[in-house]
Amino acid sequence: MASDDAAPDLLTLGRRVRHLRTRRGLTLDALGSAVGCGPSLLSLIENGRREPRLSLLRALADALGVDVADLLAPEAPDRRSALEIELERAQRGPLFDALALPVVKPSQRLPMPVLEQLVGLHAELTRREKAAIATPEEARRANTELRLERQARGNYFPEIEVVAEQMITQAGYVGGGAVTHRSVARLAQSLGFEILYVTDLPRSARTVTDLKHGRIYLPQASTPGGHGLRSLALQAVAHRVLGHERPRSYAEFLRQRVEITYFASACLVPRTAAVDYLRARKRERDLAVEDFRDAFGVTHEAAAMRLTNLATSHLDMPLHFLRIGADGALFRGYSNDGMPFPQDVTGAIEGQLVCRKWAARAAFERRDRATEYYQYTDTPAGTYWGSVQMGASGPVPPDGFGSGAFSITVGVPYAHAKWFRGRDTRLRRVSTCPDPACCQLPPADLAERWAASSWPSARIHQQVLTALPRGAFPGVDDAELYAFLDRHAPLEDG
Template sequence: MPGAEAPDLITLGRRIRHARTSRGLTLDALSERVGSAPSLLSLVENGRREPRLSLLRAIAEALDVPLADLLAAEPPSRRAELEIALERAQRGPLFAALGLPAIKPSQKLPVPVLEQLVGLHAEIARREEEAIATPEEARRANTELRLERQARDNHLPQIEAIAEDMTRRAGYTGGALMHRTVARMAEALGLTILHVDDLPRSARSVTDWRNGRIYLPPASIPGGHGLRSLALQAIAHRVLGHERPRSYAEFLRQRVEITYFAAACLIPQSFAVDFLSQRKREKDLAVEDFRDAFGVTHEAAAMRLTNLATVHLGIPLHFLRVGDDGALFRGYANDGLPLPMDVTGAIEGQLVCKWWAGREAFARRDRATESYQYTDTPAGTFWDSVQTGAAADGRQFSVTVGVPYAHAKWFRGRDTQVRRKSTCPDPACCQRPPVDLAARWEGVSWPSARMHQQILAALPRGVFPGVDDTEVYSFLERHAPDHPTT
């Protein structure tokens, strides 16, 4: 078969059949002209056998058709196009999973019926590609990713190398990664960063690959580090070779990878390891110093520590983001801390012990700086550094970085006298009310619970879950360079 421009076997077969039947020839008649068995020609026409070039030439000569016409990539007719689409759909795994008999797209099948069958198969494929997931499926996928990250100490060396190379090429020499440096990284990929005030509400950013544009919120919004991260995450999809996610698990994995890439650019590995190693030698490691040295948020610095501390400093550790209601929003541990989890192994939404530093921090009056605490648990004693903050919706949260007792010696705040004891998951630790209170109020009280509506809903539909495709496409059309009003 010649070159990369040759059609797929199904299209080739349909072009041969179209040329044969339009000349009123049967398979037997064509067989006699080319000297090949009718059964072989039938396999060729059905796209199940790749013909030799010599046979193709013989067929073209017998049918008085230029060889180039047989090798054309487009179907010879609308009917042939539908037959090809139906044949291809019925050979795929989606159709096989249905357990239904295949329909032979013969000449007896009316075109309207073909249109309907092809349309139904296309809709089935579209729904499959939407990456719909239930909360349970998402939690399982998230758990698998967390355990995978834990097994590799949350370190992805390939992404580290790519990020380091790109930042250096863009002129980074240390300190905070400037917006201009991020812009140069985008320009190296043929992309321009534009700030607009009409982004779709369902999207944090939108990338137009056709016109080489990354659309971000206005530069004047608070928290410039967020804009740098959003731009870097958009760049990451191209740099890491991502394709449209085929499942929610793949969507989550891509999110982990682009977030990692952004963090590795904002805090490049070699510069970060030099900084942390020096602080470790001085026994003065502190998340707030790491944060300030690279101009990122406290949470970003804390998460970045999980990427580097174990592999480069030999320090196992844990990270927690806890809401003011005690629910665990995000967590990581490779140091033996017993994270609360449900029967599936998921930790998201689970309540952490009331005596853990991540919840004790909310009782402090002074929250401007980090607080420190030792906590005795059934798995050993852990030292924690905690910083509280507020989310965009005003809700409070805490960010915890902690280590086993033996590694507290490397950190500032190790001399704290604050110490608590936790026996969770024993319900007697903090989940059961005191006996005297229970005796007084059990059976004579009936609180109205605050409902978390998200626990009842399936995750958002769409190839990119939660994103309104209509909004995004309308936005891109509105901002396209060739749009009349642009």
């Protein structure tokens, strides 16, 4: 993201250098001789593709008869330069990549009316793309900001780690295995809360906390010992531990959700025990998400996400995580290793289709859904190794391809695959996405045969048509919530 933010500044700098050079009647060769560098380097600078050293910047300013501050001014030197910069920006974005059109170089030979028309067309395409996703725009923008923030910090929150480990230890956890329901109950009791299991929890709420009477209501377990109830209870108390106030915006609501999920994960897989375990397995070159999962008694997804918390800060390892559905749509993702996630024009990744060649999606081609799937994938950003585990959010039909099927992937750059079990796989695929020719376009012969002779009925994803949930706690039905609390309040309140 940093490079994207810096690109417009470099483009403006380059156009200012070109404007001043041509105004003085200097060729690239002549200016290069004056400042002691080759014309090819100057061309890269003028096109915003190379950042000049400070010494060269000073030499350019002297040769062009201006101050360094004039070269670094944020505005374009003239209207034509401003249009050229806008065209360059548009042609470097994901929306243009998806069009698979040839790049138009905004050179001096490009007529001004053509330049204005191209910039106007790109602006309208961007406007329409943003309008198409306007309903959930606030949520997508907030999600994207949170994802980039987590990426920048290695998805690691040391202050939450410290609090979580202290509290779960005081509640009786001694390390070397799963955190028990009893320990979670003790942690809640230390904060003045009693955990109660009910059958009539409001449909719009995962948990309900009665602050007045010190009660946390959870759904009854569908299977004894399910880890999900421990996590839900810990998320409920996390609001109190982390000092949360009622969210004032959807962005704040999402941030609180990230923090309480992190707290619960840090309690269920405490940092000291987890890092000791992971470091030992790394020394043995036998890291495996499935073993990490089993060692702490959590789900595969929880173990994979917990690995993203700890790997960069404690194992010196960048990595990525994906959860995708059977249709290839990305439900949740995290990356700090450069894996080129698909994204829309706003930078959001949720709902985008993952390349068919990636391990996360290739795993759906197997009939064996019980064992881990390993694969190397060559991408435009480099080669990555991935470990994939399949799952399902509901009953799975005999063919294993139900609509609730999903895959969980943890992957690393090629250089770090040596630490993981499954690194010796011979499976390897090549992905050129976002190039549409990689996996998005049908074979030419099939398109010619069927394009004019087919009319499918599309499956509508209804959630994309719904308005963003409003209220202090988005998506929660207040009438249903308050009726529930009144129904379960102690009799003396009546």
